[in-house]
Amino acid sequence: MRRLVNRHPGRGGAWVLGALPFILLAFVYVIASQLRSAENANDKLLPTPAVLAETIHDYAFEEDSRSGSVLLWLDTGASLKRLLIALALAAAIGLVFGVATGVIPIVRATLAPFVAALSMIPPLAVLPILFITLGLGEVAKVALMVVGVTPVIIRDLALRAGELPAEQLIKAQTLGASTWQLIFRVVLPQIWPRLIDSLRLSLGAAWLFLIAAEAIASTEGLGYRIFLVRRYLAMDVILPYVVWITLLAFTMDWALKWIRSRACPWAEMAR
Amino acid sequence: MARVTARGLWKTYGDHVVLENVNLEVGDHEFVTIVGASGCGKTTFLKMLLGIETPSRGKLLIDGEPIVPEPTADRGIVFQRYSLFPHLTVLQNVLLGLEFERSRLLGKLFGTSRRNALANANRLLESIGLSSARDKYPAQLSGGMQQRLSIAQSVIRKPKILLLDEPFGALDPGITLDLHELIVELWKRERMTIFMITHDIKESFQLGTRLLVFDKVRHDPQAPEAYGARITYDLRLRGPTARSVSEAVEVAVSV
Numbered sequence: 001m002r003r004l005v006n007r008h009p010g011r012g013g014a015w016v017l018g019a020l021p022f023i024l025l026a027f028v029y030v031i032a033s034q035l036r037s038a039e040n041a042n043d044k045l046l047p048t049p050a051v052l053a054e055t056i057h058d059y060a061f062e063e064d065s066r067s068g069s070v071l072l073w074l075d076t077g078a079s080l081k082r083l084l085i086a087l088a089l090a091a092a093i094g095l096v097f098g099v100a101t102g103v104i105p106i107v108r109a110t111l112a113p114f115v116a117a118l119s120m121i122p123p124l125a126v127l128p129i130l131f132i133t134l135g136l137g138e139v140a141k142v143a144l145m146v147v148g149v150t151p152v153i154i155r156d157l158a159l160r161a162g163e164l165p166a167e168q169l170i171k172a173q174t175l176g177a178s179t180w181q182l183i184f185r186v187v188l189p190q191i192w193p194r195l196i197d198s199l200r201l202s203l204g205a206a207w208l209f210l211i212a213a214e215a216i217a218s219t220e221g222l223g224y225r226i227f228l229v230r231r232y233l234a235m236d237v238i239l240p241y242v243v244w245i246t247l248l249a250f251t252m253d254w255a256l257k258w259i260r261s262r263a264c265p266w267a268e269m270a271r
Numbered sequence: 272m273a274r275v276t277a278r279g280l281w282k283t284y285g286d287h288v289v290l291e292n293v294n295l296e297v298g299d300h301e302f303v304t305i306v307g308a309s310g311c312g313k314t315t316f317l318k319m320l321l322g323i324e325t326p327s328r329g330k331l332l333i334d335g336e337p338i339v340p341e342p343t344a345d346r347g348i349v350f351q352r353y354s355l356f357p358h359l360t361v362l363q364n365v366l367l368g369l370e371f372e373r374s375r376l377l378g379k380l381f382g383t384s385r386r387n388a389l390a391n392a393n394r395l396l397e398s399i400g401l402s403s404a405r406d407k408y409p410a411q412l413s414g415g416m417q418q419r420l421s422i423a424q425s426v427i428r429k430p431k432i433l434l435l436d437e438p439f440g441a442l443d444p445g446i447t448l449d450l451h452e453l454i455v456e457l458w459k460r461e462r463m464t465i466f467m468i469t470h471d472i473k474e475s476f477q478l479g480t481r482l483l484v485f486d487k488v489r490h491d492p493q494a495p496e497a498y499g500a501r502i503t504y505d506l507r508l509r510g511p512t513a514r515s516v517s518e519a520v521e522v523a524v525s526v
Contacts, residue, residue, distance in 0.1 A: 165353035165354075167350045167352070167353040167354045168353060168354060168355075168356060170321065170323060170342050170348060170350075170354075171348060171350070171354040171421075171424075171425075172356075172367075172371075173341065173342035173343070174321070174342045174343070174344060174346060174347050174348050174425065174428075174430070175344060175347075175367060175368035175424070175425075175427075175428055176343070176344035176368065176371040176372050176428060177371045177378065178371075178375065180376075180378075181371050181377075181378035184377060184378055184379075185367065185370070185371070185378040185379070186356060189358045189359075190356075190357070190358050264358070265408075266357055266358050266359075266408045266410065267358075269408055269410040269411060
């Protein structure tokens with residue numbers, strides 16, 4: 001009998017083991033909701049699968065009688081639009097300032113302490129300022145996510161750019177590279193995979209800020225809906241929404257990982 | 272093709288003297304090998320030639336002109352490691368120097384100029400036996416092939432001076448021999464001046480037309496950093512055709 005630390009599950013075994021906690025959780029939920037509904041048919045806390053299915057059907061496939069639109073898709077569209085705009089902005093700003101900070105000593109001396117201080121400001125504390133100055137519209141929500149995510153990306157990319165071996169940068173200069181050529185041909189291409197990693201790690205924070213902003217001031221969006229129906233203890237809406245948000249975040253993470261392996265095959269080899 | 276002159280060259284960091292009073296006259300197309308104990312300023316000397324360190328006192332001249340205090344295309348370098356670009360294929364690694372030269376804005380060539388540069392790069396890869404690995408990434412190459420590529424990459428810009436910082440230090444002996452042949456062939460073909468730091472005494476005798484030994488002449492056990500190294504031996508050798516150490520020593524001139 002081999003030691004436990006040396007026993008690896010096969011491909012199929014790994015799948016089964018990975019699925020096990022999910023199945024277990026679903027099983028526990030079903031049992032618990034059955035028990036509660038047996039005691040009180042109108043229980044709100046743990047809606048049974050039948051109730052859940054009905055609510056999901058109403059939200060995902062039926063038009064809402066008041067607004068005339070299908071709520072789940074309306075909310076998803078609104079939230080994703082905000083999230084993607086914010087992530088694109090954060091990536092662009094992070095890339096420019098991160099690479100400049102990492103590679104150009106004068107920029108580093110100027111910006112590194114400032115960005116370090118900025119990144120310590122709790123973004124939610126800035127939210128009232130954003131709402132006051134930018135109004136309650138889309139701009140303030142996107143701005144919150146950008147404020148929350150960008151400093152981290154800048155610092156991460158600056159660190160990575162600074163970690164490039166000095167030998168490489170010197171070699172490029174002996175090949176005649178100007179500062180601009182050095183950044184464009186040597187630094188940027190090697191920073192792409194790191195930017196994607198950085199975005200993946202920022203996804204959680206971005207979602208957090210999105211839902212916070214939507215909860216406070218919005219008329220549609222996944223976070224808005226959850227906090228709206230909270231007043232009626234509508235767990236049958238909240239639970240599917242949470243699962244849906246998780247699924248969206250997971251898919252985005254997976255998509256970014258896929259893009260990385262496609263766009264930067266060398267990065268996987270260098271490991 | 273470049274003459275290098277050092278006159279009364281000192282390098283100090285505060286109280287720490289690394290090099291003291293180095294005097295040297297190196298002619299066109301010499302192959303200078305440099306040996307010496309660790310911490311004896313060999314690498315500092317190379318860094319000054321490269322332009323990433325500046326002399327504290329004295330003069331360091333290339334063709335009578337002071338060295339530009341940053342790396343430029345007239346001085347190529349091959350480090351022991353890390354000087355290849357991991358995100359570029361073998362061909363792209365070689366092409367890069369030409370792209371830097373011919374496309375000032377983007378460092379990327381298109382159309383006819385790209386085809387010309389590609390032909391150039393391919394010819395070079397062919398001549399150093401790397402064309403079959405053209406589309407591989409550096410991480411997929413063996414250590415010997417990586418150094419081969421690093422040398423080719425430096426040579427494509429036709430530097431006047433090629434600096435080698437223990438280029439073969441991490442390689443197997445058999446592979447090192449192949450690389451010796453390569454570097455000698457390139458040295459003859461491109462007619463550049465080479466400075467090569469090595470830990471391998473035999474290698475330094477076999478390859479060089481000139482062997483420099485860096486060492487500390489004075490030593491204070493109470494203050495090991497008070498005195499720096501200088502060139503203690505400056506041997507003229509027959510050059511890379513010589514086969515053995517005993518044959519190689521032609522004239523020994525001690526300073």
